Amino acid sequence: MGNSMAWNPPTGLVSEGYLKDMTTRESYPLVERREILSSDDFFSDYVAKSRPVVVSGALKHCAALSRWSFNHLHSVSGQRVVKLKQGLIDEGVAGLKTVDSRLGDYLEQLESHESLASGSSRKRPPYLHDVPLLGILPDAEADLEGFPVDYFPLWYRATWLRFAQFFLGPRHSLTPLHFDCLLTHNLFFQVTGRKRFILLQHDQLPYCYRYRWRWCAVDAEKPDFASHPLYREAQIQECIVEPGDMLYMPPGMLHHVRGLDTAISFNVDWHTRDSAIRGVLALGRGMPLKNVYYNLVLAIGLWGGISTERILPWYRSYLNYVS
Ligand SMILES: O=C(O)CCC(=O)C(=O)O
Numbered sequence: 001m002g003n004s005m006a007w008n009p010p011t012g013l014v015s016e017g018y019l020k021d022m023t024t025r026e027s028y029p030l031v032e033r034r035e036i037l038s039s040d041d042f043f044s045d046y047v048a049k050s051r052p053v054v055v056s057g058a059l060k061h062c063a064a065l066s067r068w069s070f071n072h073l074h075s076v077s078g079q080r081v082v083k084l085k086q087g088l089i090d091e092g093v094a095g096l097k098t099v100d101s102r103l104g105d106y107l108e109q110l111e112s113h114e115s116l117a118s119g120s121s122r123k124r125p126p127y128l129h130d131v132p133l134l135g136i137l138p139d140a141e142a143d144l145e146g147f148p149v150d151y152f153p154l155w156y157r158a159t160w161l162r163f164a165q166f167f168l169g170p171r172h173s174l175t176p177l178h179f180d181c182l183l184t185h186n187l188f189f190q191v192t193g194r195k196r197f198i199l200l201q202h203d204q205l206p207y208c209y210r211y212r213w214r215w216c217a218v219d220a221e222k223p224d225f226a227s228h229p230l231y232r233e234a235q236i237q238e239c240i241v242e243p244g245d246m247l248y249m250p251p252g253m254l255h256h257v258r259g260l261d262t263a264i265s266f267n268v269d270w271h272t273r274d275s276a277i278r279g280v281l282a283l284g285r286g287m288p289l290k291n292v293y294y295n296l297v298l299a300i301g302l303w304g305g306i307s308t309e310r311i312l313p314w315y316r317s318y319l320n321y322v323s
């Protein structure tokens, strides 16, 4: 195996290849980017105000940035069978299929895709999308030492990694426009490769042609204004996350996510006491009952002072839940 996933220092530049590859050249106002952000400022300036922010190099002290290569994944979990998502992109969410593969075989598939010219029409490999991080990298805790855990509410700090979800996908992977189904806050971490996020606040939903609770029919990269004329009114932002960056998205933020390179990322969906209550009350706005159940479990933990250890058994199935 080559070491094609090794961390390269962020360049801050958008490569020419990327510009050529982009489905659209449309660009939007950039999400605010901070080099340094204390936990207090994070909660008062962004969480309390429902504003997204990118923190550059939030993972810069973590061994994961250099360690999480294809070789490493191969040696730790190459034999493990993982569920891959196929069809998220081309047929819309309704066409989503999952396929089982050995992680080692999938890594080989990604490598051979990566070696193709970027304009190749060969079918894009599936996406290892939103699976428990510790299931793939059981020793991740040591690799993530140095990350400032005080970006999480106190309730999560000792066990946050058990809430972390892993993503490994090819160049041009796509997660179409949606919001996270429990209306949680989201901290998204980029480890290798880059991704472009197109973002809209939750109140822009009326312009986005929602279906099935959390998905949107409009193509955020190439909107078809004949079928989706209201999208012309939408207020849109974007950012590109690079290795080491962290993106914060407030509850309900709409996001359309395009991999610009072969990429490894992970995220943590989390609630504050307030967002957990809003998550339960979203029953009245059509949130599926199963999601309301998960929000109730977290609300009981956060308000009742019950430890995450005791709550996790009731919540764990959410982490393998495809919605
Ligand atoms: O990285 C992706 O493709 C999707 C990320 C996402 O939807 C999330 O973090 O909630």
Ligand SMILES: [Fe+2]
Pocket (backbone or CB within 6 Å): 178, 179, 180, 255
């Ligand atoms: Fe999401």
